[in-house]
Amino acid sequence: MIAKTILLVEDDEDSRTIYGTVLRHAGYGVLEARNGEVAMRVVHEHAPDFIVMDAGLPVLDGWRATSLLKRDPATSSIPILILTVHGQTEDVARAREVGCDAYILKPMDPADLVGTIEKMLAS
16 A cells, blocks of 8 residues: 655644654655645645645745635645644634634644544545
Protein backbone atom coordinates (compact mmCIF):
# COMPACT_ATOMS: atom_id res chain seq x y z
CA MET A 1 0.00 0.00 0.00
CA ILE A 2 1.30 3.45 -0.93
CA ALA A 3 1.48 5.94 1.93
CA LYS A 4 -0.93 8.86 1.77
CA THR A 5 0.64 12.30 1.49
CA ILE A 6 -0.30 15.06 3.89
CA LEU A 7 0.46 18.73 3.38
CA LEU A 8 1.23 20.31 6.75
CA VAL A 9 0.73 24.09 6.65
CA GLU A 10 2.15 25.67 9.81
CA ASP A 11 4.12 28.89 10.24
CA ASP A 12 5.69 27.98 13.60
CA GLU A 13 8.83 25.98 12.88
CA ASP A 14 8.75 24.04 16.17
CA SER A 15 5.11 23.06 15.66
CA ARG A 16 5.81 22.09 12.05
CA THR A 17 8.67 19.85 13.24
CA ILE A 18 6.54 18.22 15.96
CA TYR A 19 3.43 17.65 13.81
CA GLY A 20 5.56 16.52 10.86
CA THR A 21 7.36 13.98 13.05
CA VAL A 22 4.06 12.66 14.43
CA LEU A 23 2.60 12.28 10.93
CA ARG A 24 5.73 10.60 9.52
CA HIS A 25 5.80 8.24 12.50
CA ALA A 26 2.17 7.33 11.69
CA GLY A 27 3.30 6.33 8.19
CA TYR A 28 2.32 9.36 6.13
CA GLY A 29 4.40 11.16 3.56
CA VAL A 30 4.60 14.79 4.65
CA LEU A 31 4.97 17.94 2.59
CA GLU A 32 5.38 21.22 4.45
CA ALA A 33 4.49 24.87 3.87
CA ARG A 34 5.08 27.84 6.15
CA ASN A 35 2.21 30.01 4.86
CA GLY A 36 -0.94 29.80 2.76
CA GLU A 37 0.69 31.13 -0.38
CA VAL A 38 3.34 28.38 -0.37
CA ALA A 39 0.60 25.86 0.48
CA MET A 40 -1.37 26.81 -2.64
CA ARG A 41 1.70 26.22 -4.79
CA VAL A 42 2.48 22.87 -3.12
CA VAL A 43 -1.12 21.66 -3.51
CA HIS A 44 -1.12 22.39 -7.23
CA GLU A 45 2.33 20.85 -7.77
CA HIS A 46 1.94 17.71 -5.64
CA ALA A 47 -1.80 17.04 -5.15
CA PRO A 48 -1.63 15.80 -1.52
CA ASP A 49 -4.25 13.40 -0.18
CA PHE A 50 -4.96 15.52 2.89
CA ILE A 51 -4.17 19.01 4.26
CA VAL A 52 -3.57 20.03 7.87
CA MET A 53 -3.92 23.82 7.81
CA ASP A 54 -3.11 26.29 10.57
CA ALA A 55 -5.64 29.13 10.54
CA GLY A 56 -3.33 31.97 11.59
CA LEU A 57 -0.72 32.07 8.84
CA PRO A 58 1.28 34.94 7.38
CA VAL A 59 0.98 36.10 3.74
CA LEU A 60 -2.24 34.15 3.03
CA ASP A 61 -4.04 32.91 6.14
CA GLY A 62 -5.44 29.40 6.50
CA TRP A 63 -9.04 30.58 6.34
CA ARG A 64 -8.55 32.21 2.93
CA ALA A 65 -6.34 29.40 1.59
CA THR A 66 -8.98 26.83 2.60
CA SER A 67 -11.73 28.86 0.96
CA LEU A 68 -9.75 29.13 -2.30
CA LEU A 69 -8.90 25.42 -2.34
CA LYS A 70 -12.49 24.37 -1.64
CA ARG A 71 -13.83 26.62 -4.43
CA ASP A 72 -11.39 25.21 -7.02
CA PRO A 73 -12.77 22.05 -8.71
CA ALA A 74 -9.20 20.71 -9.05
CA THR A 75 -8.64 20.78 -5.28
CA SER A 76 -12.10 20.85 -3.69
CA SER A 77 -12.14 17.14 -2.85
CA ILE A 78 -8.94 17.25 -0.77
CA PRO A 79 -9.95 16.99 2.91
CA ILE A 80 -8.75 19.96 4.98
CA LEU A 81 -8.40 19.89 8.74
CA ILE A 82 -8.02 23.32 10.34
CA LEU A 83 -5.63 23.30 13.29
CA THR A 84 -5.95 26.46 15.37
CA VAL A 85 -5.84 28.12 18.78
CA HIS A 86 -9.08 29.95 17.89
CA GLY A 87 -11.95 28.07 19.52
CA GLN A 88 -14.73 30.60 19.83
CA THR A 89 -18.18 29.83 18.37
CA GLU A 90 -17.57 32.30 15.54
CA ASP A 91 -14.30 30.52 14.66
CA VAL A 92 -16.08 27.17 14.33
CA ALA A 93 -18.74 28.86 12.16
CA ARG A 94 -16.03 30.44 10.02
CA ALA A 95 -14.37 27.03 9.56
CA ARG A 96 -17.67 25.69 8.21
CA GLU A 97 -18.13 28.74 5.98
CA VAL A 98 -14.74 28.34 4.29
CA GLY A 99 -15.37 24.63 3.74
CA CYS A 100 -12.96 22.90 6.10
CA ASP A 101 -13.75 19.26 6.74
CA ALA A 102 -12.58 19.09 10.37
CA TYR A 103 -11.43 21.42 13.12
CA ILE A 104 -8.99 20.69 15.96
CA LEU A 105 -7.89 23.11 18.66
CA LYS A 106 -4.22 23.55 19.59
CA PRO A 107 -2.66 22.29 21.68
CA MET A 108 -3.90 18.82 20.87
CA ASP A 109 -2.92 15.27 21.59
CA PRO A 110 -0.94 13.89 18.62
CA ALA A 111 -3.10 10.74 18.78
CA ASP A 112 -6.20 12.91 18.22
CA LEU A 113 -4.63 14.45 15.13
CA VAL A 114 -3.64 11.09 13.65
CA GLY A 115 -6.97 9.49 14.62
CA THR A 116 -8.97 12.28 12.97
CA ILE A 117 -6.90 12.04 9.79
CA GLU A 118 -7.26 8.25 9.67
CA LYS A 119 -11.04 8.45 10.10
CA MET A 120 -11.37 11.11 7.43
CA LEU A 121 -9.20 9.27 4.92
CA ALA A 122 -11.12 6.03 5.51
CA SER A 123 -14.49 7.64 4.75
